[in-house]
Amino acid sequence: MGKVKIYISGPIAHYDLHERKHAFLMAKERLESQGYDPVNPFDNGVPDNAHWREHMRADIAMLLKCDAIFMLPGWELSKGCKLELDVASSCGIAVIIEPVHPCDYDVKKSGAETCVLP
Template sequence: MRIYLSGPMSGLPDFNYPAFHTTAALLRHVGYCVMNPAETGVRPDWAYADYLRHDLQILLAQAEGVATLPGWRTSRGARLEVTVAEMLGLPIAPVITWLRRAGRPDAQTKGC
């Protein structure tokens, strides 16, 4: 299953990339294909809107579910991502829920 990782970045140390990378590694370890927006990295010529456009395109085109990081509700971008996912009918759950689901026999965790 292709999981999009959503959470706060703006205003956090290192844009919260360490949490995104650690979480993506955990989800991949249990078999999910993870779309991690932190892997875009910092692009000096990009504004906030550029990141948002890029990440929403990935969410729209590839995601089959959304895993939320702690604090996602305080992030404008993450709230928008979750709203879009809701409108698309995608399952949305905290990361811990996705990790627990991976252990179930009916979980679709075949990777990318």
């Protein structure tokens, strides 16, 4: 069996794009360091200036190929994150919610509301 693929979900629209890319990169690096195969929606192949709906189509296609979704802080205020969470939950994809103030970061012990990773 290969590495567990985890889709990273977090607020993007209406935020500073450079800061968001950095936050997603940091999450990707943390997940990689724990042996997971993170999937970053910034790697969806859609130009940054494309319409939100085009990004969501590409992002959901990426999400559906993953074993889990990792929700970054602020997801509760994001229409896109809530949509991704709904798709993941409806399709039986595990949900991991990053703590707002993570310390001793470890996905398996993150205090996630739902975490059924092997």
